[in-house]
Amino acid sequence: MRWITPRELSSRGMLNMNRRNVDYIARYNERHAYPLVDNKLKTKLVAAEYDVASPKLMQVVAQQHEISHFRERVENMSGFAIKPAKGSGGKGIMVITHREDDLFIKASGVAVTIGALERHLTNILAGLYSLGGTPDVAIIEDLIQCSSSLTDYSFQGVPDIRIVVFKGYPVMAMLRLATKASDGKANLHQGAIGVGIDIATGESLNAVQYNRPVTVHPDTNLSLKHIRVQDWHTMLLMASRCYEATGLGYMGADLVLDETKGPILLELNARPGLAIQMANGKGLLPRLRHVEGIKRPHLTPEARVEYAMSRFNHTNSQFADSRTTKASA
Amino acid sequence: MKSRYPFYAAVLLLIFAGLGLSMLRHFELGIPWLPGEQRPVWMIEARVDFEAKGDPVLISMNLPDEPPGFRVLSEQAASPGYGFSIVQDEGDRRAEWSIRSATGEQTLYYKAQFIPDPDAKPTPPQKPPVPETVYWEEPQQTAATEVLELAAAKSSTPESMTRELIKLLDSADPNQNTALLMAGTNRVELLERLLNYAEIPARISEGIMLEDARRRQSLRPFLEIYDGEQWLTFNPQNGQQGLPENVLLWSRETSSLLDAMGADQSVVSFAMLRQTVPALQLSRAEAMQNGLGFLSLYQLPIEEQSMFKMLLLLPLGAFVVAFMRIIVGIRTSGTFMPVLIAVAFLQTSLGPGLVTFISVVAIGLLLRGYLSSLNLLLVSRIATLIILVIFMSTAISIVGYQMGFNTGMTVTFFPMVILAWTIERMSILWEEEGPHEVVVQGAGSLFVAILAYLLMTVPIASHLTFNFPELHLVLLAVILIMGQYTGYKLSELRRFHPMKDYD
Numbered sequence: 073m074r075w076i077t078p079r080e081l082s083s084r085g086m087l088n089m090n091r092r093n094v095d096y097i098a099r100y101n102e103r104h105a106y107p108l109v110d111n112k113l114k115t116k117l118v119a120a121e122y123d124v125a126s127p128k129l130m131q132v133v134a135q136q137h138e139i140s141h142f143r144e145r146v147e148n149m150s151g152f153a154i155k156p157a158k159g160s161g162g163k164g165i166m167v168i169t170h171r172e173d174d175l176f177i178k179a180s181g182v183a184v185t186i187g188a189l190e191r192h193l194t195n196i197l198a199g200l201y202s203l204g205g206t207p208d209v210a211i212i213e214d215l216i217q218c219s220s221s222l223t224d225y226s227f228q229g230v231p232d233i234r235i236v237v238f239k240g241y242p243v244m245a246m247l248r249l250a251t252k253a254s255d256g257k258a259n260l261h262q263g264a265i266g267v268g269i270d271i272a273t274g275e276s277l278n279a280v281q282y283n284r285p286v287t288v289h290p291d292t293n294l295s296l297k298h299i300r301v302q303d304w305h306t307m308l309l310m311a312s313r314c315y316e317a318t319g320l321g322y323m324g325a326d327l328v329l330d331e332t333k334g335p336i337l338l339e340l341n342a343r344p345g346l347a348i349q350m351a352n353g354k355g356l357l358p359r360l361r362h363v364e365g366i367k368r369p370h371l372t373p374e375a376r377v378e379y380a381m382s383r384f385n386h387t388n389s390q391f392a393d394s395r396t397t398k399a400s401a
Numbered sequence: 402m403k404s405r406y407p408f409y410a411a412v413l414l415l416i417f418a419g420l421g422l423s424m425l426r427h428f429e430l431g432i433p434w435l436p437g438e439q440r441p442v443w444m445i446e447a448r449v450d451f452e453a454k455g456d457p458v459l460i461s462m463n464l465p466d467e468p469p470g471f472r473v474l475s476e477q478a479a480s481p482g483y484g485f486s487i488v489q490d491e492g493d494r495r496a497e498w499s500i501r502s503a504t505g506e507q508t509l510y511y512k513a514q515f516i517p518d519p520d521a522k523p524t525p526p527q528k529p530p531v532p533e534t535v536y537w538e539e540p541q542q543t544a545a546t547e548v549l550e551l552a553a554a555k556s557s558t559p560e561s562m563t564r565e566l567i568k569l570l571d572s573a574d575p576n577q578n579t580a581l582l583m584a585g586t587n588r589v590e591l592l593e594r595l596l597n598y599a600e601i602p603a604r605i606s607e608g609i610m611l612e613d614a615r616r617r618q619s620l621r622p623f624l625e626i627y628d629g630e631q632w633l634t635f636n637p638q639n640g641q642q643g644l645p646e647n648v649l650l651w652s653r654e655t656s657s658l659l660d661a662m663g664a665d666q667s668v669v670s671f672a673m674l675r676q677t678v679p680a681l682q683l684s685r686a687e688a689m690q691n692g693l694g695f696l697s698l699y700q701l702p703i704e705e706q707s708m709f710k711m712l713l714l715l716p717l718g719a720f721v722v723a724f725m726r727i728i729v730g731i732r733t734s735g736t737f738m739p740v741l742i743a744v745a746f747l748q749t750s751l752g753p754g755l756v757t758f759i760s761v762v763a764i765g766l767l768l769r770g771y772l773s774s775l776n777l778l779l780v781s782r783i784a785t786l787i788i789l790v791i792f793m794s795t796a797i798s799i800v801g802y803q804m805g806f807n808t809g810m811t812v813t814f815f816p817m818v819i820l821a822w823t824i825e826r827m828s829i830l831w832e833e834e835g836p837h838e839v840v841v842q843g844a845g846s847l848f849v850a851i852l853a854y855l856l857m858t859v860p861i862a863s864h865l866t867f868n869f870p871e872l873h874l875v876l877l878a879v880i881l882i883m884g885q886y887t888g889y890k891l892s893e894l895r896r897f898h899p900m901k902d903y904d
Contacts, residue, residue, distance in 0.1 A: 076898040078889045084900055090727060091887035136778075163833060198779030200829065262834065283899050353903035 085355030087346060092322075096360065100239065100321025101342050108318045109340035113157045113211055115318075119337050122317040124310045126337045127153070128214035139193050142212075143186060151215035154192060156201040158208045160341075162259050164201030166192055167230075169215065179228050180256045216336060219329040221302055225249050227291035229256035232328045233269065233307060236344050236356065239322075239369065240315035241380045242308045243359040245269040246351040247276065247301065252291045260347045265289060267296055268352030272385030274304025278353045285353075305377065307335045312373035312380075314340055324348075359384055408885075412878045419874030426869065433680040436864035440516065442474060443611055443649070444674045447511045449659065451667035453503035458483075459662040460509060462669065463652040466494040467523040468515070469634070471649055476513035483509065493654060507664070514676070515649060523632075523653075530602040530627050535594050544578035549599050559601045559628045560642060566595060567640035589622040589637040602627035606634070607658060608650040613675040620651055620658065620671070681868065698870065706867075711744065713866040716873050718743050718853040720880055725849045727883050730890030733846040734826050741819050742846070743853035748814035751854060755847070758815065761793050762843075765824035766831070773828070786821040 081088070087096075108114050116126045130152060133142055146152070150171055156164040166189070167179040175183040193210050195201070202208040222231045229250030236244045246266045250256045253263030260266050265286060268277035276299035279286050288295050301307065311325040314337070324344025330336050349355055362383065370376045426432050431440075449460055464487065465473070478485045483498040498509050537545050552565040570579055570588055582591055589605050596603035607620035623644070624635040632653075634644040644650065651671075652658050661667035698709050718740035725731045733739050746754040768789050772782055794813060823846075831839045856862055865872055889897075 074898045074901075075894050076901055078894065081889055081894070081897055081900065084903075086889075086893075086897055086900060088887075088889045088893050088897075089730070090890065094885065094887050194778060200779050278903065280899070283896060285899060285902055350897070350899060353900070355900075 081355075082357075085357035085359075086349055087356040087360065089346060091357075092343075092346065096238075096322040097343055101323070102319060105319045106342055109320065109323065109342045110160070111157050112155060112159075112339055113209065115337075115340050118317045119314065119340075122313045124313050124317065124337045125333060125335070127216055129211060130214055131212040132209055133193055133197065133212070134209040136194065136197055139190050139197075142190065142193060146186070146189070146212075153213045153215060154189065154196070155211050155213065156196040156208045157211050158199075158202035158206065159196075160201075162257055164192075164196055167215070167256075178256075179230075181228070216328050217331040219302060219331050222247070222299075222329055225289055225292060225294055225296070225299060226258075227251050227256070227289070229254075229258055229264075230328055232258050232326050232338055233301060234344065234348060235308065235311040235325045235327065236348060237311050237315055237323055237325055238360055238363050240312050240373065240376045241363050241370075242271055242311050242377060243363065243380065243384060244348050244352055244354070244356055245271055245308075246348045247299065249289060249296075251281065251289070253281075260345070260351075265296070266347055266351030267299060268348075268354075269299075269301060269304075270386040271308070272381045274301040274307075275299070277386055278351060280347075280350045283347070283350050302329060303335050305381075308377045308380065309373050310335055310337060312376050316373070405885075408881075412881050415874045415878035415881075419871050419876075419878070422871035422874075423869040426871075431680065431684045432868050433684070434865075436681070436860045438680040439677040440680045442676045442678045443471075443515045443517070444676050445513055445515060445609065445611075445649070446672045446674075448670050448672065449498075449509040449511075449667060450670070451507055451661055451664035453500075453505060453507050453664055455502055455504045456663035458498070458500050458503050458507070458664050459660075460498040460664065460667065461660040462496045462511065463658050464494045464496050464511070465513070465515075465649065465651050466653065467521070468650045468653075469523055469644055470517065470519060470521055470646065471515040472518045472521045474514040474516050476511070479510040479512070493656075503663075517646070519646075525631055526627075529629065530604075532597040532600050532602045535598040537598070541582060544581045545595060545598055547578050548582065549595060553599070559596075559626055560633060562599065562601065563592075563596060563603075563624070563626050563633075563635055564640050564642065566592060567635065567637065571640065589624055592624050592637055596624075596626055604632075604654070606650050606653045608644070608648040609671055609673065611647040611649055611673060611675075613673070616670075616672040618671040618673065619669075621648075623648070623650065625653070681864075698867065710863060710867045711747070713870055713873070714747070714857045714863060715740060715744065716876050717856050717862060717866065720876055721853040721856055722849055723880050723883055725852065727886055728890060730892030731845045731849060732842050733849050734823060734830070734842040735819075735846070738819060738823060739846050739850035740853055741816050742850035743857060745815045746850065746854040747857060751851065754815075755851075757794075757797055758820075758847075760797065761790060761815070761820055762824055762827065764793050765790060765820070766828055769824055769828040773832070783821055783825055786824055787817055790817050790820045790824070 108118055113129075113132065116129060119126050130149065131142065131145055133139060151167075151169050153168070154164075154166045159165065168176045168189075169179050170177050172183065175185060176189060177183050196208055196210040199207045216230055218226075218230045225231060225247075226249040231247055231249045233245060233247050235242050246268050248258040248260065249265040249267065250258050251263055251265055255262065258264045260280075263282060265279055265281045267279040269275070270277055276296060279296040281290065287297065307327050307329075310327060314323065314325050315321075318340060320340070320342055322342075322344075324341040326338040326341065327335050328338055346356075370379055427434060447462065449462060451458075451460070464476075465471075476487075478496060478498070480498050482503070483500045486497050488495050488497055496511055548566070548569060552562055552569055556562040556565045570583065570592070572579070582595075593603045593605055603624065603626045606623045606625050608623050609618060609620060612618075622637060624637045625632045626635065627633075633642065634650070635642055636645075659667055659669050698706055701709065719737065721743075722733070722737055722739055726733070726736075742758065745758070748754075749757065765786065769786065772785060777785065794815070794817070798813065827839050827843060830842060
């Protein structure tokens with residue numbers, strides 16, 4: 073068993089679960105704004121108002137009897153994604169990449185029948201994947217054609233980019249790459265790879281799998297050293313705009329890079345996880361405290377992104393070594 | 402940022418209220434901190450023997466009334482055929498037995514239990530007693546005056562006066578005066594007369610020496626004088642002031658110990674026994690009379706009491722869950738499911754409980770695997786699971802019983818709906834996150850449940866939670882404080898350890 077002392081953790085500015093919940097989520101996230109992010113349908117609508125693109129909505133299945141319509145309408149669709157509107161942590165998302173005769177092929181390559189899809193929809197409606205088990209609706213979205221600059225790194229699945237936005241300032245980011253172990257899902261605790269991304273440049277920093285540093289992708293054998301995310305500035309801008317859209321002070325924005333449409337917002341998360349710190353090899357606290365200490369907050373997303381890119385770069389000694397900042401929360 | 406002071410003040414208030422109330426109840430009601438604490442109790446039996454002559458009989462016996470240093474726990478009379486009542490007559494408490502007609506040897510019993518309590522003091526008299534008027538004949542008149550003058554010369558207070566008098570009567574070579582006074586009368590009576598003559602209210606009380614398992618004891622006289630505030634006791638034999646711990650003053654302010662009408666040769670004798678009674682039982686019996694008694698659960702019917710005993714253990718379980726999740730960081734399936742499992746363990750005991758729980762959940766997971774292919778709606782799937790869980794429990798009970806294990810039947814104590822939900826959640830976890838996560842969360846839940854169970858089964862835990870329910874305020878305060886904990890969880894110290902590599 074290997075351990076780290078609390079002193080070492082706090083000298084690295086590591087944000088922990090309890091502090092995140094008490095000092096950030098509870099303090100900066102208004103309860104009434106949660107449904108905006110917990111319901112993907114609402115997120116879509118509010119994001120559209122703020123010029124944040126999200127996957128094209130194909131269909132909404134809200135009632136059990138509508139499932140029969142799904143069968144008809146799915147006839148002329150090749151690739152799509154079924155998502156529970158209130159699902160969290162990627163639960164209940166089923167991605168169909170293409171069809172072979174009557175069979176639907178999932179991103180993992182497994183073929184499923186239309187019956188399995190309908191059962192999945194039924195489960196979603198009954199609230200199996202929703203927070204608190206409340207009845208839910210299923211949304212069917214257009215498939216994202218992920219930018220080839222990133223797909224190569226990922227084993228199946230769509231690599232997505234998580235940006236933690238604090239009071240509208242993008243403070244930390246990571247790229248999540250699916251692996252064989254994670255079954256094509258971009259969930260870190262299932263074995264996906266997290267690659268820290270420098271806010272200033274959009275270039276990769278460190279990478280971790282199962283919380284351990286890695287340098288190459290175990291399935292694709294590509295080096296994770298010099299990844300560069302395209303359209304980085306746009307992505308930061310979109311993430312920052314979500315602050316105005318939702319009013320949530322502390323959230324995680326999950327974006328993907330579409331081959332043709334550019335950055336697309338997948339979902340927002342009012343309780344972003346802590347693993348992003350491992351991928352960056354850095355604690356969040358110094359940056360969060362820096363943002364809390366800004367006397368005159370920047371009013372526009374552009375100004376905030378500008379400020380964040382100038383401050384939160386990887387080489388900035390102030391945030392590279394947080395031992396000097398001991399501000400109180 | 403909101404000020405935290407009101408919060409911490411409230412937490413402190415809760416702690417103080419909880420501790421203060423329990424202290425108060427401990428000291429006022431004598432509820433023991435520890436279970437199984439024993440207290441000595443003296444059982445004293447007064448036996449009245451007499452010969453009835455066929456006439457109506459009325460026996461009246463003096464009863465102890467607020468004896469100093471003791472509290473009366475219970476009293477009862479055994480007297481076949483006799484009417485019995487306790488009458489309070491001008492500070493004189495008496496037991497009265499009556500019968501229309503009786504003949505021959507008769508025996509009446511009165512039993513009382515006394516708890517030694519150094520703090521028990523009789524209520525002071527409402528108006529100060531006045532000394533009795535004493536008449537002497539010559540030459541005693543002169544002798545008494547001289548003896549009193551002698552004693553008064555060496556004393557300043559009623560107590561010292563009494564001590565000096567006893568010393569004078571005790572002295573090895575009595576002078577003429579004391580010898581004259583002592584002739585033909587006993588010392589206690591003489592002392593009483595002398596003191597009253599000296600304008601010091603004095604009286605003779607009678608007490609029992611408490612010795613374990615003594616029978617046929619009689620009362621011994623003690624001298625009591627009034628010093629202007631309270632009655633003080635003296636041993637007339639050696640002049641020792643104060644009441645020995647092992648003496649119970651049976652009759653104090655009374656004219657006679659026993660009055661008998663229609664009876665001959667009436668005689669009182671005492672027998673006594675030292676018993677030990679659980680301190681808890683004592684305070685329960687006394688709680689009824691005490692003003693603080695309403696705060697306790699002892700007044701409730703026994704069935705409700707045992708229900709509360711269980712209910713009041715739940716906060717401990719909730720506390721364990723909060724601690725394990727906030728401070729240690731153990732993942733459990735369902736936040737408070739472990740508490741319910743722990744409560745079920747309380748009924749089944751740990752070993753059989755674990756076996757039945759794991760077997761029901763394991764079989765349930767297998768059946769759930771089949772259910773998932775049936776494409777059911779969630780609600781009906783859970784409903785199906787509930788019914789299946791009940792079938793499984795029944796089967797386990799029957800099979801266990803046939804095989805000679807009565808413990809199999811305890812499966813009914815598990816909350817069936819909770820079991821069904823657990824199976825459902827575990828099954829989904831299996832499908833989504835794989836068996837590893839199922840094992841992690843299942844083991845975490847069971848671990849927390851076992852911890853909560855172990856804490857709940859500590860005898861002192863159930864003793865304190867039930868007898869000092871106000872201690873839950875302290876628990877509440879601790880849980881509130883824990884809700885403020887923003888430090889690292891124990892599990893995070895492990896989770897984040899690769900951060901060491903970035904330097």
